[in-house]
Amino acid sequence: MGWFSWSSDTNTASDGGRIAPDRTSREQCYQGRDMFFSCLDRNDILDAIKDDKEARRKCGKEIAEFETACSRAWVKYFKEKRVMEYNRDKTIERIKKEDAAQVQDLKAQGWSSR
Amino acid sequence: MASSMRPMARLLARASRTTLVPTIERTAPRTALSSIRTTTSTLSNLRAGNNGIRSFSTSPLCLRARTMGQMKARHSTGPFSWKAALLFVLTGGGMIIYFRVEKERLERKRIAEMSKGVGKPKVGGPFTLKDLNGKEFTAEDLKGKYAFVYFGFTHCPDICPDELDKMAEIIDKVKEATKGENIFLPVFITCDPVRDTPEVLRAYLKEFHPGIIGLTGTYDEVKHVCKQYRVYFSTPRDIKPGEDYLVDHSIYFYLMDPDNDFVECIGRQDTPETATRTIMEHINDWKREGKPLKKD
Numbered sequence: 001m002g003w004f005s006w007s008s009d010t011n012t013a014s015d016g017g018r019i020a021p022d023r024t025s026r027e028q029c030y031q032g033r034d035m036f037f038s039c040l041d042r043n044d045i046l047d048a049i050k051d052d053k054e055a056r057r058k059c060g061k062e063i064a065e066f067e068t069a070c071s072r073a074w075v076k077y078f079k080e081k082r083v084m085e086y087n088r089d090k091t092i093e094r095i096k097k098e099d100a101a102q103v104q105d106l107k108a109q110g111w112s113s114r
Numbered sequence: 115m116a117s118s119m120r121p122m123a124r125l126l127a128r129a130s131r132t133t134l135v136p137t138i139e140r141t142a143p144r145t146a147l148s149s150i151r152t153t154t155s156t157l158s159n160l161r162a163g164n165n166g167i168r169s170f171s172t173s174p175l176c177l178r179a180r181t182m183g184q185m186k187a188r189h190s191t192g193p194f195s196w197k198a199a200l201l202f203v204l205t206g207g208g209m210i211i212y213f214r215v216e217k218e219r220l221e222r223k224r225i226a227e228m229s230k231g232v233g234k235p236k237v238g239g240p241f242t243l244k245d246l247n248g249k250e251f252t253a254e255d256l257k258g259k260y261a262f263v264y265f266g267f268t269h270c271p272d273i274c275p276d277e278l279d280k281m282a283e284i285i286d287k288v289k290e291a292t293k294g295e296n297i298f299l300p301v302f303i304t305c306d307p308v309r310d311t312p313e314v315l316r317a318y319l320k321e322f323h324p325g326i327i328g329l330t331g332t333y334d335e336v337k338h339v340c341k342q343y344r345v346y347f348s349t350p351r352d353i354k355p356g357e358d359y360l361v362d363h364s365i366y367f368y369l370m371d372p373d374n375d376f377v378e379c380i381g382r383q384d385t386p387e388t389a390t391r392t393i394m395e396h397i398n399d400w401k402r403e404g405k406p407l408k409k410d
Contacts, residue, residue, distance in 0.1 A: 017311025020268030023321050026275060073358040074271045 021071070032069035033078050036062040046086055048079045222395055226377050237368060237376035238263075241339040243303065243331040246312040251329055253374055258408025260397055261299045261370040262380075265345045267306035267361045268318040273382075275322075277365060278302070282323035283386035284393070291394050297372075297407045298393070303329045305363045306349055307336045343368060369393060371400065372407055 011019045021029065039059035040048060048055040048063075056063055067075055238253070245251045256263075264281060266274040281300060288298045302319060304310035307330050310318075315328040330336070333351060340347035340363075348362040367380035367389070377396055380389045400407070 013311055013313040013317075015311040015313045017314035018269075018309040019314055020270075020309070020318055022317070023275075030272070070271075071269070071358050073269070073360045077271050077360055 025069070029066075029070035029074060032062075032066040036066040037078075037082060040082075047083045049076070049083075218395075219399060222399055226371060226375075226396060226399070237342075237344055238370055238374060239342040241335070241342055243329040243335055243339060244312070246316045246328045246330075248312065251327075256299060256301070256370060257374050258372050258406070259297045259299045260372060260377075260393065260400075261301055261368075261374070262393070263301045263303065263343065263368040263370060264366075265303050265305050265340065265343065265363050266365075267304055267349075267363070268310050268314055269306065269358075269360070271360070273365055277367075277382070278319075278322040278326075280384075280386055280389070281326065281367065284380075284389050285323050285325050287386060287390040288393055288397075291390065292397065295407075296409055297397065299327065300325055301327045301329060303336070303339055305336060305340060305345070305347060305361050307331055307333055308349075308353060369396065371396065372405065 013019055036048075036059060039062040040046070040055060043054075043058045045051050045055050045058070070078070240253045242250060242252050262281070262284070264277065266278070281302075285298065285300050292298065300323070302315070304315060310330055312328070312330060315330060319326045319328050331339070333349070336349075337347055343364075345364045346362060350359060353359065365382060369377045369380060369392070371377045378392060380392065384392070
């Protein structure tokens with residue numbers, strides 16, 4: 001579990017390079033990721049790195065599939081990206097709300113946008 | 115002098131006509147009945163002498179109203195007719211469009227010129243890499259065409275593949291817009307030369323677009339070109355074989371003009387359509403100025 005097929009010797013190019021996932025395996029990885037993340041959503045888990053144990057207990061099948069379909073670096077990247085995007089969206093939402101509140105406040109004081 | 119005197123004289127004549135009429139009319143009520151008759155006759159004489167033209171009219175003779183109907187029509191609309199209005203709107207609209215287009219062109223030109231001459235932001239510069247056939251490829255090889263440079267690595271999880279799909283669309287759209295002229299050079303430079311050997315790169319890029327030129331080099335060569343393009347380079351130098359890692363890198367496309375000067379960045383926010391529009395604007399500006407392009 002967690003070992004990615006393309007890092008083995010069979011996926012080394014003849015000139016010594018390492019073959020990256022092609023379109024099909026990328027697609028498989030994205031699918032595995034989406035399945036795992038929707039399971040996390042259902043169980044209210046945000047950070048699959050911090051809450052690794054819980055994630056593995058509740059989404060054991062999904063995480064196994066995710067980790068087979070994607071390389072270790074990608075798995076880590078997507079888990080981190082999930083947290084980052086969540087925080088980003090929350091920040092944007094907060095700023096929007098604060099903005100709206102400020103506009104309301106200013107309008108109450110008789111200020112108009114035009 | 116004489117020529118300028120003539121319109122003056124005409125003006126004076128006109129002014130006296132306009133002042134003459136009201137004075138007669140004003141004096142009329144105060145004079146006796148007999149004199150009224152004389153004033154009316156002088157009035158009618160005056161009118162006859164003027165051919166019934168309102169004295170303040172400046173229209174040339176040919177445009178003067180001939181019948182009462184025409185006179186009434188002109189009186190109700192004044193000097194404004196639908197022809198005048200149409201001319202006004204068309205001229206105005208034309209001017210607005212012209213100024214807007216010209217303003218945009220100058221703005222682009224300003225951006226493009228910004229990377230030339232003194233105080234230019236130095237993006238891009240000399241480098242030596244190898245193409246996928248092992249042939250040396252330098253910055254000189256980018257000259258004569260608009261180059262579209264992207265940095266990435268084949269083990270990139272999600273952003274590079276998305277951006278490369280976009281690049282493929284842009285290549286086709288630009289090709290279409292330039293009617294197949296070979297003046298656009300899409301280039302992919304790997305930030306991860308250890309894993310991305312020519313063979314790996316060729317197989318990877320083929321999945322996106324056969325026209326993309328893949329470039330790779332030694333660790334130091336790649337580090338140098340990244341520095342030239344101000345690309346953040348974080349590839350670890352000593353990696354154990356089989357070790358898995360990601361590379362952080364900038365995710366911009368760099369548009370370089372045929373002098374190999376930096377023109378503009380195309381980023382994540384651009385769609386293939388907006389990117390193609392930006393690129394075509396620069397290509398067309400370049401052509402309009404009659405600057406050379408290598409089409410072979």
